[in-house]
Amino acid sequence: MPRKSDRQADSEVISASTLGGAAFPEVSMQVTRRRIAGLHEVAASLGILLTRSALAHVQEAEARVHRPAGWSWSGFRIMYIIWMFGEVEARDVARISGVSRQTTSSVLATLESKGLVDRQRTSTQDKRLIAVRLTPEGKTAFEKAFVEQNELDSEIFTTLTSEEQLTLQRLLQRVLTQITASLSGDD
Template sequence: MPGHRSITEAERLASAKLGGFPIRREQMAAVANIHRAAYAVRQHLENSVLRGSDLTWTGFVVLWVVWIWGESETRNVAEEAGISKGTLTGVARTLENRGLLRRAGHPDDGRLVLLTLTDKGEELMQRVFPAFNEEEAFVTEQLSDAECRSLADSLRRVVLQVEENGEERRHFLLDGAEPAPRRSGRRPKN
């Protein structure tokens, strides 16, 4: 049945479906809830504070990375933002057309592109980030400061596990083979 289901209902259905599988339920719940929480928070922020500034989540993250790190190469911005360089190209072009970001060739290597915030982009981030942070406080309102620190530390350890050991694990799982290229989801017409 289509429509919204609560997290409790989703967990109940998964438990019923997977009752006979030898799985690690706590780990499954942790990873599933990382995804659910990330999606819920992203949707809330896009539909509230970012909507008023006509920003997507990805556009905001790109501006955030350049705001915090200063002038940066596109490859570094894409990596920090968790997006492909191709996606960054489109996002950066949009932000540049809005006068928020400037793209320029690297002075020492013409193959590289540098991104910097414009004065307008700097002003936007100074105005939007406090409102964004208020919504961060809203979505974590049911947690104490200590619980927020604990959650942040736990999630940081998840990220470090993947960053430090993920490549070796992928190598093991793929029996030494390179991963297949990603597909867009579109399949060739027959």
């Protein structure tokens, strides 16, 4: 447990309201730096900011675009992969989308039940090989949602100037490259 003086100080800083939303990264770091010595504070803050802003982005996109369209964010990611390839092996979808195999399989089943995706066995030898395509309805619905997602992204990132947007793009690309290439991850 933190020392009593820390807990009193913390209770002045944090509450359910101050910790929610956009203040979380700053408030949580105020509490954390007093309890754990020797932190790389900017790195900790960046880890929190990256995951929090991505989560908020996904929740906003699901609420405004994807749930109304009838699918989840994972559903949208998966339809995007299929749309790009035209036809793709089901086993490749999970790897490329970064969505787990289990979730991919369940999402594909849901998309198929809604008539958005079509699955066909491609080989009589290997029953695991399944070709996935968008149906004409799926393609139309995906493209409409992609444009709506783009409007939302435009609304979100317009808070930055054009130059800042390009800076953020460059920095995030370097972070993504660092995580996928230099560390153990392969997606």
